[in-house]
Amino acid sequence: MTEGPTPSAADSSDESSDEFKFRVVLLGEAAVGKTSLIRRFTENSFDEDYKQTIGTTFASKDVSVTDDEGQTRQVRLIVWDMGGQTTYRELRRQFMKGSSGAIIAYDVTRPETFMAMNNWFESFRETCPNAAVVIAANKVDLLDSRIVPVEPGLMLRDWFQADYYETSAKTGAAVTDVFDKLGKLVLRQARAEKKSSEM
Numbered sequence: 001m002t003e004g005p006t007p008s009a010a011d012s013s014d015e016s017s018d019e020f021k022f023r024v025v026l027l028g029e030a031a032v033g034k035t036s037l038i039r040r041f042t043e044n045s046f047d048e049d050y051k052q053t054i055g056t057t058f059a060s061k062d063v064s065v066t067d068d069e070g071q072t073r074q075v076r077l078i079v080w081d082m083g084g085q086t087t088y089r090e091l092r093r094q095f096m097k098g099s100s101g102a103i104i105a106y107d108v109t110r111p112e113t114f115m116a117m118n119n120w121f122e123s124f125r126e127t128c129p130n131a132a133v134v135i136a137a138n139k140v141d142l143l144d145s146r147i148v149p150v151e152p153g154l155m156l157r158d159w160f161q162a163d164y165y166e167t168s169a170k171t172g173a174a175v176t177d178v179f180d181k182l183g184k185l186v187l188r189q190a191r192a193e194k195k196s197s198e199m
Contacts, residue, residue, distance in 0.1 A: 021076040022186045025096055027120045028105035029113040033138040034081050036169035037105060041079070041179050046170050056095055057081045063183040067191070075183040096124060100186040101132035103178055104160075105167075108137050109145040114152060121160055132185035133162040136178050141168040 026034045030052065039045055042059045060078040067073055080099075082092045096102075102124050106113040121133065137153045140146065150166065157164035163181050165174045 020073055020187065021078065022100040022183075022190070023078045023080065023098060024101040024103070024182060024186065025080045025082055025099045025124070026103045026105065027082055027092075027124060028136075029107070029110075029116050029120075030083070032105045032107040032110070032113050033169045034105055037103070037136060037138065037167065037175055037178070038079050038081050040169045040172055040175045044172070046172075052083070056083060056091065061179075063180050065180065065183045065187050067184075067187055073187060075187050077179060077183055077186075079179075093123070093127060096127040099124075099128050099131055100189065101134070101182050102128070103134050103136050103182060104162075105136040105138050106148070107139050108148045108153075108166075109139055109142050111147050114148045114156075117156055118159075130189070132182060132189055133160055134178055134182045134185070135160065135162050135164045136167045136174075137164065138167045138169060140166045140173065141171050 026038060028034055035051070035057070036046060038059050039047065042061045058078060058080045060076055062074045062076045065073050065075045080095055082095060104117060104120050104124070106117055108114075117135075124131070124133065135153065135156055137148070137150075153164055153166070156162075163185075165178045165181070167174045167178060169175060
């Protein structure tokens with residue numbers, strides 16, 4: 001994963017060079033496993049030692065997406081990992097701008113991270129009102145420590161009108177599904193916007 005000073009410096013060339021490249025953000029409280037989800041997605045690895053994300057970092061990977069016409073497309077997701085600390089609030093707002101989608105994650109062993117989900121969702125919606133959102137209920141491998149059951153997550157799904165996945169960065173459960181789904185959603189949205197602009 002790479003640390004970057006600004007979104008434009010890091011990925012403006014990616015955004016303009018190919019219609020199948022999209023910038024997305026991973027949001028949520030500190031220590032919900034955002035960096036681990038990205039590492040599992042991009043490197044298929046997991047680090048037991050927690051390292052707090054300072055500011056923002058990014059990574060990218062291609063996903064194969066079947067579009068609504070049945071065509072398989074290679075979609076590159078440039079994923080920005082946003083530090084969850086409140087001190088980064090304004091920085092996050094700047095990095096959210098222009099994002100095609102977001103994964104908003106919480107830790108099923110820490111109810112306070114679930115309770116903060118609406119703040120993250122609203123903050124993202126204010127900046128990117130039409131972008132795709134996917135919910136990741138992370139750390140489901142910690143069965144004995146789980147406090148937030150499935151049902152509240154499904155309520156969030158309906159409230160946010162977003163897809164919901166139970167993930168584990170440690171085991172890899174559903175991590176690829178989350179990013180594949182987001183890839184399909186952002187491609188569909190981009191196609192719809194392009195078609196609308198051509199009418």
